[in-house]
Amino acid sequence: MSENVLNEICRETFEVDSFTAKPQTKVREVENWNSFAHIQFMIAIEEAFGVEFSTEEVQEVETLGELGELINARGGSFEWN
Amino acid sequence: MTEMLTYTKALKQAREISRKPEDVVTGQSAYRIAIGGNCNARFLDPGLRVSFNRESLDTVIHECDYDSWVGDCLKPSFETDAWVIWLSTLGVANGGVARGQLDFIAINSALNAAIARGERVVVILPETMDVALDGFSQFSTWNDLLRRSLVDELPEEVLCIDPDRLALAGATQAWFAPTYWSLAKLPLHPDVATLLAMKAGEVLLRSRRALVKAVIVDLDNTLWGGVIGEDGIEGIRLDPNGDGRPYLQLQRMLKDLSDQGVPLAVVSKNNPSDAHSPFERCDEMILEEDDFVDFRAGWGSKFESIQSIVAELGIGMNTVCFIDDSPHERDEARAFLPDLIVPEMPENPEMRPAALMASGLFLRPTTSKEDLARVDFYKDEAKRRQHSETYPDWESYLSSLEMQVEARPISASNLQRVASLVQKTNQFNLTNRRHDSARIMAMAEDPNWFTYCYALNDRFGSAGIVGVLLAHAEIDAVEIDSWLLSCRVINRQVELVMFDHLLKWMNDHGHTRLSASYLPTSQNVVIKDLLPDLGLRFRSSDDTGEHYAGEAPAPPDYCAALNITSTQLP
Numbered sequence: 001m002s003e004n005v006l007n008e009i010c011r012e013t014f015e016v017d018s019f020t021a022k023p024q025t026k027v028r029e030v031e032n033w034n035s036f037a038h039i040q041f042m043i044a045i046e047e048a049f050g051v052e053f054s055t056e057e058v059q060e061v062e063t064l065g066e067l068g069e070l071i072n073a074r075g076g077s078f079e080w081n
Numbered sequence: 082m083t084e085m086l087t088y089t090k091a092l093k094q095a096r097e098i099s100r101k102p103e104d105v106v107t108g109q110s111a112y113r114i115a116i117g118g119n120c121n122a123r124f125l126d127p128g129l130r131v132s133f134n135r136e137s138l139d140t141v142i143h144e145c146d147y148d149s150w151v152g153d154c155l156k157p158s159f160e161t162d163a164w165v166i167w168l169s170t171l172g173v174a175n176g177g178v179a180r181g182q183l184d185f186i187a188i189n190s191a192l193n194a195a196i197a198r199g200e201r202v203v204v205i206l207p208e209t210m211d212v213a214l215d216g217f218s219q220f221s222t223w224n225d226l227l228r229r230s231l232v233d234e235l236p237e238e239v240l241c242i243d244p245d246r247l248a249l250a251g252a253t254q255a256w257f258a259p260t261y262w263s264l265a266k267l268p269l270h271p272d273v274a275t276l277l278a279m280k281a282g283e284v285l286l287r288s289r290r291a292l293v294k295a296v297i298v299d300l301d302n303t304l305w306g307g308v309i310g311e312d313g314i315e316g317i318r319l320d321p322n323g324d325g326r327p328y329l330q331l332q333r334m335l336k337d338l339s340d341q342g343v344p345l346a347v348v349s350k351n352n353p354s355d356a357h358s359p360f361e362r363c364d365e366m367i368l369e370e371d372d373f374v375d376f377r378a379g380w381g382s383k384f385e386s387i388q389s390i391v392a393e394l395g396i397g398m399n400t401v402c403f404i405d406d407s408p409h410e411r412d413e414a415r416a417f418l419p420d421l422i423v424p425e426m427p428e429n430p431e432m433r434p435a436a437l438m439a440s441g442l443f444l445r446p447t448t449s450k451e452d453l454a455r456v457d458f459y460k461d462e463a464k465r466r467q468h469s470e471t472y473p474d475w476e477s478y479l480s481s482l483e484m485q486v487e488a489r490p491i492s493a494s495n496l497q498r499v500a501s502l503v504q505k506t507n508q509f510n511l512t513n514r515r516h517d518s519a520r521i522m523a524m525a526e527d528p529n530w531f532t533y534c535y536a537l538n539d540r541f542g543s544a545g546i547v548g549v550l551l552a553h554a555e556i557d558a559v560e561i562d563s564w565l566l567s568c569r570v571i572n573r574q575v576e577l578v579m580f581d582h583l584l585k586w587m588n589d590h591g592h593t594r595l596s597a598s599y600l601p602t603s604q605n606v607v608i609k610d611l612l613p614d615l616g617l618r619f620r621s622s623d624d625t626g627e628h629y630a631g632e633a634p635a636p637p638d639y640c641a642a643l644n645i646t647s648t649q650l651p
Binding site for chain 2: 012015036047055
């Protein structure tokens with residue numbers, strides 16, 4: 001479930017037709033990534049999972065796996081299928 | 082009304098909009114908005130797009146580079162219709178690290194330059210910072226001074242949006258978001274940015290076109306507590322210090338609307354003498370009989386009276402608001418008059434004034450003098466109508482009106498009224514081209530353009546400027562670009578006088594051929610035969626309209642008593 005939400009957020013934020021998130025996927029290597037889209041991405045994640053990140057967390061997160069862990073650490077609920 | 086959308090949802094909708102451009106009404110050019118400020122105004126983009134799209138308008142948004150909007154405003158390398166500038170407290174405070182100042186001279190030079198070009202300006206005022214909430218800290222004092230001095234300094238024409246007001250309205254839980262300043266120079270939570278953008282959009286939309294052009298109101302339990310026919314003068318509730326207060330507050334709001342130029346009318350199920358009596362005998366009443374352009378007290382169905390009043394006002398049913406405390410009357414009105422605006426009214430009268438305000442129906446960010454004069458015109462019109470009942474035929478009636486049409490060259494002195502007509506007229510509008518003031522002014526200054534507006538006076542008063550005719554001359558042929566007439570004066574031959582004026586001008590300047598196109602819309606059916614009736618020859622038809630061209634026809638016949646005068650350019 002939460003993985004589907006993540007896929008949808010990636011698709012919509014980065015405007016790609018399809019996306020399959022993997023723990024090792026690097027956020028900055030996603031197609032159409034740029035620094036503004038990165039902020040938009042984190043805003044969407046915060047809303048979808050009901051969490052709030054710190055400045056460092058937003059700037060330093062590298063992989064989607066790390067993002068998942070971050071969501072769980074911040075009181076949200078994320079699980080890989 | 083500003084509905085709550087999160088930033089992410091607004092972004093998604095904005096992207097869907099740009100993928101489906103055919104949702105937009107064709108023939109309307111996109112509204113161009115430039116955004117900037119002392120913070121990252123880019124976050125306003127989706128909210129602005131969504132608010133305009135809800136009224137079927139396309140937007141083109143130019144994002145000024147961070148903090149460079151002043152230069153862009155003074156010397157733009159692009160054209161725009163409006164500016165939305167976010168002057169945030171956090172920007173002036175450099176993120177809360179210092180307490181800086183705004184450069185009022187630069188800001189005002191820039192904004193005045195935009196205003197002089199006829200562009201609308203919306204400014205988002207400095208928010209109260211999180212560390213200023215205590216009310217007594219140095220930040221607090223500085224924050225208050227910053228807001229006050231900016232409001233004092235800004236030019237009158239600027240439309241200001243106060244973020245703190247949105248916080249009071251409680252539209253969103255998320256508000257302060259210092260992390261987003263660090264990450265992206267965003268002064269408040271992205272959802273607040275979206276709320277501000279939707280508000281800015283609403284203000285721009287409403288300053289182009291008010292939603293409500295007239296209000297029809299019930300009496301019993303709406304303007305006073307109780308039923309006059311049963312409770313009598315002694316029994317109705319009008320005590321401002323007691324249970325009459327909410328009704329009087331509603332009266333005050335309606336009076337304010339009337340002062341702003343919105344005609345009011347009464348439709349009430351009452352004997353006429355009962356209905357009039359509180360106005361005659363109760364000192365507490367805020368509204369007076371003179372505030373209404375029409376007063377219908379009787380026992381017939383309300384929707385018939387509403388229909389009749391709206392027909393006389395000569396405006397669209399979809400611009401009229403009906404206020405009645407009775408759910409039954411509201412439902413009946415909605416059933417018979419689906420286009421009529423019938424807001425829900427809370428059962429508790431105490432909640433009604435705020436609910437009406439929050440509906441956004443009465444938002445009118447600018448008032449021009451024409452609206453005030455219009456209310457007087459409607460009252461003159463009522464006198465005119467009574468007059469028409471005694472004449473045997475249309476021609477002698479027209480003669481008796483002693484109409485005079487004054488042709489005035491379009492210039493800065495009448496530009497605002499002309500632009501207003503160009504943007505608002507729907508029925509007698511030949512080509513539906515919504516030129517803005519800047520374009521109209523450019524046409525007026527070009528010697529190859531015929532640019533006139535027409536004012537109408539008659540025995541009962543002045544209707545002001547009611548018509549606009551714009552035509553472009555090329556070598557020997559003249560093409561009509563725009564031809565508009567206020568629907569209040571349709572069927573009085575004013576258009577014939579305008580056409581005659583154009584023909585004379587063509588003759589004076591050696592133009593012998595005339596072309597014009599009629600672009601049919603759902604609202605201008607009234608003039609579908611105008612061009613053929615004037616003697617213009619039909620040539621072709623395509624999706625840009627019906628095209629007519631040929632030798633200039635003979636001048637039209639019209640009532641001999643109608644005469645035209647011309648004013649010269651000063």
